Amino acid sequence: MSDRTRLRLVVLRVLIVSLVLTLLGRLWYLQVLAAPQYERAAADNQVRDIIATAPRGEILDDRGLAFARNRTALVVSVDRVALLRQHDGGVAVLQRLAQVLHVPYSDLHDRITLCGAGGLPEGCWNGSPYEPIPVTQLKNDLNSTRLALQILERKEDFPGVTAALAAVRSYVKPDGAFATHLLGNLAPITADELKRLPQSEQDARRRDLVGRQGLEQEYDQWLRGSAGITQVAVDHLGAVTGTLKETPPQPGDNLVTSLDARVQASLEHALVGAVQHARQLGVQAYGGPADFAAGVVLNAQTGHVVAMASYPTYDPSLWDGGRIDVKAYDRLRREPGAPLVDKAFSSAYSPGSSFKPISTSGLLRDGTASLSGAYPCGSSYSVGGRSFRNFEGEAAGTIDLHRTLVISCDTVYYYLAYRDWLRDEGLVARHKKPVEGVQHMARAYGIGMPPGIDLPNATTGHIADRRNTLLQWKQTHRNYCIGAKRRKPGDILKAYDQEYCTDGWRFNAGLQLIEDIGQGSVLVSPLQLAVAYAAVANGGTVFEPRVGQAIVDPSGHVVKQLPAPVRGHLPLAKEQLDYIRNALYDVTTQGTGATAFAGWPQDKFRVGGKTGTAEIGLNRSYTSPWFASFAGKTGQKPQFVCVITVDKGGVGGVVAAPAVRQVWDTVFGVDGQKAAFPTGHPPRSLPRLPTSPLVSHSSAVSGGGAGNSALPDLAWPPAVAVRSGGRPTLAGDT
């Protein structure tokens, strides 16, 4: 053997040793240094979380009738991963599916498009790209069952498409009551909301429907329940090889409300009736165009809402399944009267004379007026060269406060308000704090304050005083001053702008005068007025109203009672409040509400109230009627309060009071109506609830791989794999 060969054999030996060492070093790195990282990667590879959404709690009325419940429906889901694996990216499958489901292809396509940053199709998918996306809900009838079977049987035509039973939200309109704005709706969780959740919860909640607006939003955390998570081991195709851990879904708690479906339905009908009535009458006959209407029925003794509605409204079942049809939504958005927007608790209007019990309270409290006093009710009242007319220009001589409330004399309030204002101006001139008795009293009644109700977006309303008038002027006068300069001469707004620009900061006498009769810068929501009247009715307790009565878990145990918190007590003597209440009782017998309540059995159910006719618009061309009323069994404390207003609907006694009477008819069973509360009281105990039928469940697994998961049985809920990524097609090896 040559030396060269010998030497080269040694070189080869060294080479081999170094290669062996290289491999050992690499193994050391992979299996010791980087092992934790690969352990994690392996776990992500092999473990999938299957999320079973929990059945959402029901929303029930005071007798246990469901407003919102869960319907079992067939849901067709599309697995994007499986679709994209098709050679045409799943176009053909989607087209076939669109045909079977009778929906446009573009709809399906939009549904499975992932939501990204901005500019995306309506109804895009917000969840994980690896889970089946529900594209439609079938009604659980014979026809749709056939559709589902068609999809399941022709699996080869529909790779990645599954149909399974699922619980979908369903708004069932008990006794025909919509309660649309109260209930709110569900919508898929947004990417932002997800991001704000703790990391550990994000996966499980990715496909959540979240309460939007109304009770669904307010009580979302109770109603939601918690999703079940099943951890399964999967192989490279996503087929399940075993179960590692199983947490069953916890159904959401039920919300028992104080709403009564019959009263709610009656209120909704009354609003429709009032609007129609106002339109029939027209402006000349004390009616009007009646753009919208709103009403509230409150339990005066507990502060619970018995009914609350606005008109126009829309069928809450449009939101069934947590998804509204895009076209239907667009139509609603454009409809006159804005049916999508609540009018009963989230917007405020001038209450007109129905505010007078509150201003009366304020005048009594600060001593401007007294129960024994008598005041001039002329046809008009002049302040600083400006004449303030009594409504309809009537005069009634010198009268006491009782009579003033009964006939709703404005000029008495002008007289009192002006004295009030003069005194306060005097105090201001001496650098002392003005009393502003009416404003303080209004706040004590909850006006200009957040109502504290268990509904989102409730308005605070407004009551003007010296301070907030100045503040408002500081913020807004600039635009008025520009308007005053730029508007053409002759434009009536020019003068108005000019006035506000220079004097808008001043809380002048006129403001105080019209404020005391509930005009101008007093704004209340029907709910706030109802809370105020409840205080009058119950002896001075001001509640933060509640729609919810109790949270009840699926097995029927009360988790939480929801009493209406007491905001405070009116700073009025008992005799003062009794005086006002008594005056209001006479309104329905001798005063502005007498016509509407003619023939009402006051001996059985005593009704009190106050009409209001708020003038709207610069030229006061329209008026909005109000009627705020309380009623109960004669001889007992008034149990309920009802407030109804119709925007631009005419005169309170003509349009609003009859509508309120309609509601009382249903509540007490008068005028041939069946009584919702024959005893005159709402149910004293919570309804007994049937155990939720959806507590038991089975879950199905749907892996990412096409056709490897057993889903032909209609299992509930549609289960979903979340955590890890998609599986690849295997690269061939040569």
Place this chain on the structure above:
Amino acid sequence: MTDWSTPRTAPYSVQRRHESLRERALDRESPLRRLDWVLLFAVAALCTFGALLVWGATKPQNLAAGIDPNAYLKKDLLNVAIGLILGSIAALVDYRTIRAYTPVVYLASLAGLVLVLVHGVTVNGSHSWINVGGGFEVQPSEFAKIALIVGAAMLLGEKRDGAEAPDQRDIWLTFAAASVPILLILKQPDVGTVMVIGFVIFGVIAISGVSSKWILGMIGVALAGAVVIMHLHLLKQYQIDRFTSFTNPHADVQGSGYNTNQARIAIGSGGWLGKGLFHGAQTNGQFVPEQETDFVFTVAGEEFGLVGSGLLVLLVGVVLWRGLSIAARAEDAYGTLLAVGVVCWFGFQAFENIGMTVGIMPVTGLPLPFVSYGGSSMFASMIAVGLLQNVYMRSRT
């Protein structure tokens, strides 16, 4: 009566003629006595290890699929048994006799390679197997490796006139002899095997004692060839992708980088001691493709950890080390080159195979000798080990 004229040795030689097979095996001069036992044990250990890994890679899946869970294990053990017989034959026939039959072996391997192109079965895009019936398939390129080693050793090992190194003609002849099977295998295409053969030829020529110019020249030609191949797009894009994906394994973990990524997850998650046989989740979930064959090392990594996979690497190292020792002490240049050819083959293939699973070498479809499931590879490897033993048994002590 005693016949003293009878030579003393006579009874002995008579006795010897009647010696039993057992006695012959235990005889001091017996070739069995001169076996390289370390090599034999290392190979036996590798085969045993391989059988376990093949079993581990296939049992859980077969169970799930309702097939005989031990089917692969049985076939693998059968392959080992057949391999042992073939290897024994290769060891017992004097390698110098084999040298005489080199042209026959060479031509037979060419015939096999031609046959595979005509009657071959396509697996994973390669036209490399011949179906021989009974569920058996033969991969002629595995046997072509032996034929080339034997051929190259013969051409380069017979030096004329006591020369130290083979002359130019021998080298060109070797290139010519190698180029025919290389072209046939490229046609399949089986780039991995071509690379093995290329490295073997390079190794044998280098060790044969040629001048350094030849070695540098070969390296230069190889590099130039690689550049030309890349620039003339002679390879399909998927081949380039797969080949280069190891340089950036995170680039496309769902596509061309999938195999290496999953392989590294399997090995890395094994840690020190592994998950235990049949308990590797990556393995059981079939995340790593081709796991009983090309990616069999990942089973060792996941189920036996650093201890198991390190042992496997060391066993391969022992085989190579012994192979070089045998080359160094061979009786003649032919024996040396034979042994070097086998070492280059095993060394390149093992490093490439393990290297691709741990992500330091590009992915090619090469089995791990003695470990990967597959008859042809096992038989060829056993024959090669037989040749090593053959050279060892007949070398100077």
